[in-house]
Amino acid sequence: xxxxxxxxxxxxxxxxxxxxxxxxxxxxxxxxxxxxxxxxxxxxxxxxxxxxxxxxxxxxxxxxxxxxxxxxxxxxxxxxxxxxxxxxxxxxxxxxxxxxxxxxxxxxxxxxxxxxxxxxxxxxxxxxxxxxxxxxxxxxxxxxxxxxxxxxxxxxxxxxxxxxxxxxxxxxxxxxxxxxxxxxxxxxxxxxxxxxxxxxxxxxxxxxxxxxxxxxxxxxxxxxxxxxxxxxxxxxxxxxxxxxxxxxxxxxxxxxx
Amino acid sequence: xxxxxxxxxxxxxxxxxxxxxxxxxxxxxxxxxxxxxxxxxxxxxxxxxxxxxxxxxxxxxxxxxxxxxxxxxxxxxxxxxxxxxxxxxxxxxxxxxxxxxxxxxxxxxxxxxxxxxxxxxxxxxxxxxxxxxxxxxxxxxxxxxxxxxxxxxxxxxxxxxxxxxxxxxxxxxxxxxxxxxxxxxxxxxxxxxxxxxxxxxxxxxxxxxxxxxxxxxxxxxxxxxxxxxxxxxxxxxxxxxxxxxxxxxxxxxxxxx
Numbered sequence: 001x002x003x004x005x006x007x008x009x010x011x012x013x014x015x016x017x018x019x020x021x022x023x024x025x026x027x028x029x030x031x032x033x034x035x036x037x038x039x040x041x042x043x044x045x046x047x048x049x050x051x052x053x054x055x056x057x058x059x060x061x062x063x064x065x066x067x068x069x070x071x072x073x074x075x076x077x078x079x080x081x082x083x084x085x086x087x088x089x090x091x092x093x094x095x096x097x098x099x100x101x102x103x104x105x106x107x108x109x110x111x112x113x114x115x116x117x118x119x120x121x122x123x124x125x126x127x128x129x130x131x132x133x134x135x136x137x138x139x140x141x142x143x144x145x146x147x148x149x150x151x152x153x154x155x156x157x158x159x160x161x162x163x164x165x166x167x168x169x170x171x172x173x174x175x176x177x178x179x180x181x182x183x184x185x186x187x188x189x190x191x192x193x194x195x196x197x198x199x200x201x202x203x204x205x206x207x208x209x210x211x212x213x214x215x216x217x218x219x220x221x222x223x224x225x226x227x228x229x230x231x232x233x234x235x236x237x238x239x240x241x242x243x244x245x246x247x248x249x250x251x252x253x254x255x256x257x
Numbered sequence: 258x259x260x261x262x263x264x265x266x267x268x269x270x271x272x273x274x275x276x277x278x279x280x281x282x283x284x285x286x287x288x289x290x291x292x293x294x295x296x297x298x299x300x301x302x303x304x305x306x307x308x309x310x311x312x313x314x315x316x317x318x319x320x321x322x323x324x325x326x327x328x329x330x331x332x333x334x335x336x337x338x339x340x341x342x343x344x345x346x347x348x349x350x351x352x353x354x355x356x357x358x359x360x361x362x363x364x365x366x367x368x369x370x371x372x373x374x375x376x377x378x379x380x381x382x383x384x385x386x387x388x389x390x391x392x393x394x395x396x397x398x399x400x401x402x403x404x405x406x407x408x409x410x411x412x413x414x415x416x417x418x419x420x421x422x423x424x425x426x427x428x429x430x431x432x433x434x435x436x437x438x439x440x441x442x443x444x445x446x447x448x449x450x451x452x453x454x455x456x457x458x459x460x461x462x463x464x465x466x467x468x469x470x471x472x473x474x475x476x477x478x479x480x481x482x483x484x485x486x487x488x489x490x491x492x493x494x495x496x497x498x499x500x501x502x503x504x505x506x507x508x509x510x511x512x513x514x
Contacts, residue, residue: 124383130417133408137415150429151390158394160387164425171424172407172417 007256008197009041011073011216013182013206014048014056016229017249019063025228027250029064034253036066045073045191045204047181047211049118049146049162050095053077073191075146076101078180079116081190082144086113091135093128094118094146111139117169118146119162129168136173143169147181182208183215192219205249209235213242224252264513265454266298268330268473270439270463271305271313273486274506276320282485284507286321291510293323302330302448302461304438304468306375306403306419307352310334330448332403333358335437336373338447339401343370348392350385351375351403368396374426375403376419386425393430400426404438439465440472449476462506466492470499481509 012018018028036042044067048056053069053076060067076098083090089108092099095118102116115132135141145166151158166177180187192199199220206212207229216223217240225231225242226249236245244255269275275285293299301324305313310326310333317324333355340347346365349356352375359373372389392398406418423434437444449456456477463469464486473480474497482488482499483506493502501512 120383122383124386126377126379126381126417129381129421130415133417133421134415137408150431151394158387158391160383160390160425160429164386164390164429167428168417168421168425172421174407 006201007040007203007222008201009043009195009203010035010252011043011045011191011202011204011221012249013204013208013212014044014046014060016207016231017205017212017226018044018060018065020229024063024065025248025250027248031250031252032065035256038253038256040256041195041197043071043073043191043195045182045206045212047075047147047149049075049098049181051097052100054100055097073194074098074101075118075181075187078187078190079144079146080105081194082178082180083114083116088113090144091115091132091141093120093123093132095120095123098146109135112141114142114144115169116144116146117162117165119149119152120165121159124165129165132169133172136169136175143173143175143177145177145179145181148177148179148184149181182211183218185215185219188215188219188221192221203243205246205252207231209238209240209242214240217243224255263458264297264460264479265458266300266452266460267292267509268300268302268448268459268461268478269506270461270465270469271301271303271317273464273488274462274469274483275301275317275322277486281320281322282505282507284505288507288509289322292513295510295513297513298452298454300328300330300448300452302439302463302469304332304404304406306332306355306438308354309357311357312354330451331355331358332375332438332444335444335447336401336403337362338451339435339437340371340373345370347401348372348389348398350377350380350389352377352380355403366392369398371399371401372426373401373403374419374422376406376409377422378416381422386422389426390429393426393432400430400432400434402434402436402438405434405436405441406438439468440475442472442476445472445476445478449478460500462503462509464488466495466497466499471497474500481512 053072057069080101083105089106091112148163149161150163203222204216205224213223222243310329314326337358340362346363348369402423405420407420460479461473462481470480479500
């Protein structure tokens with residue numbers, strides 16, 4: 001493996017890695033500034049499906065980070081890009097906040113090429129799920145899942161994310177979904193393609209050993225684990241070996257040397 | 258294998274085997290009468306989760322069949338029996354029509370021992386599915402599925418049945434559901450236990466080669482396929498070999514000899 005000095009780009013997970021509900025991880029804003037100044041490309045890779053790239057960039061900027069919408073890779077970005085490149089029509093069951101990443105994709109609830117599902121929360125109804133099911137089974141539409149996250153922790157407790165609804169439609173139709181989110185290789189390959197760099201020149205930094213570190217390593221990138229966010233010491237007892245384990249993202253400039 | 262003359266009980270699937278939307282299969286009412294007169298025990302085994310045993314027996318009687326509620330085995334029956342035998346508390350997400358089969362089971366939406374799900378149709382909401390999810394993941398409740406049927410054909414088109422919602426909760430929680438419905442062996446064993454006869458003295462008659470014939474054979478019962486209902490000639494090209502294939506249930510008395 002190449003030395004850290006040969007890296008061209010660093011990809012950062014967002015929640016738990018650059019910030020938490022309390023605000024930025026101490027030293028994170030400065031770390032990103034230092035890396036950019038050193039000439040490294042900085043990108044952000046998140047499984048969030050409820051906000052557009054623009055809204056995510058705005059949020060990072062409000063916390064003090066430098067970030068442009070084009071630097072953010074998310075499931076809605078990947079799905080929008082995938083659909084536009086195929087000039088495909090889609091039935092979108094995605095959160096309102098992510099819709100702008102699908103600009104240019106014709107909406108079609110009768111004969112779409114793809115059904116795209118995200119974390120709809122209370123927006124899920126039997127009628128919507130059943131319509132998606134019929135479009136896939138009877139019209140032959142493909143199924144795209146904006147990631148396969150099982151659940152997340154909201155203020156009032158755990159909430160189902162997109163994964164269980166992907167599973168429901170897979171079970172009903174007997175077809176496999178295309179998952180465009182971490183840790184799926186199809187998603188990481190789209191990021192690589194967009195950056196135009198070989199995987200060995202990229203590192204992914206995140207707090208999830210499976211989704212961030214394992215996902216990145218599976219396509220040949222380096223995977224760096226931070227001990228913030230959802231990190232638990234037991235994460236290091238599993239089969240995935242991070243290329244580095246850092247106290248937090250603030251240590252990254254020193255580690256890169 | 259024993260000869261048909263050594264059978265003690267015959268189990269009949271309902272829809273597609275004894276009747277269709279047009280009414281009883283020609284000769285079916287007479288066939289059941291003849292079998293009963295010959296001293297055989299007649300029972301009914303269905304995956305319907307929207308009606309109680311009593312409602313199903315009423316329906317059979319309106320079509321001319323002799324049938325008592327206690328002769329009907331269905332997923333709500335199996336789940337009610339399972340829960341009562343364990344004095345278990347349950348969070349029931351089951352169709353209104355099936356509720357009476359759960360008589361004597363304490364309802365509990367805070368700390369139930371089991372979550373039971375059936376074909377709720379438009380009754381499904383995100384809130385209900387999320388509550389089931391939390392009770393399983395956070396409170397450790399078990400998950401019982403009233404069968405695992407993927408979908409069914411309603412007047413207005415295909416509709417999701419219980420199976421996809423079982424799959425959603427399994428994906429979300431990482432736990433496996435107990436499936437109480439055909440073709441699950443746990444369900445057929447409950448039928449055997451209730452009848453108190455060894456499996457080699459029982460035959461299951463149905464129009465579904467996997468669910469009726471395969472399910473029965475998997476627990477040592479005989480499986481007889483009828484060429485009515487959903488039967489398709491290609492069913493006979495698969496791995497399951499019925500013990501007999503009859504034009505319809507009307508042929509059964511002659512076949513039994």
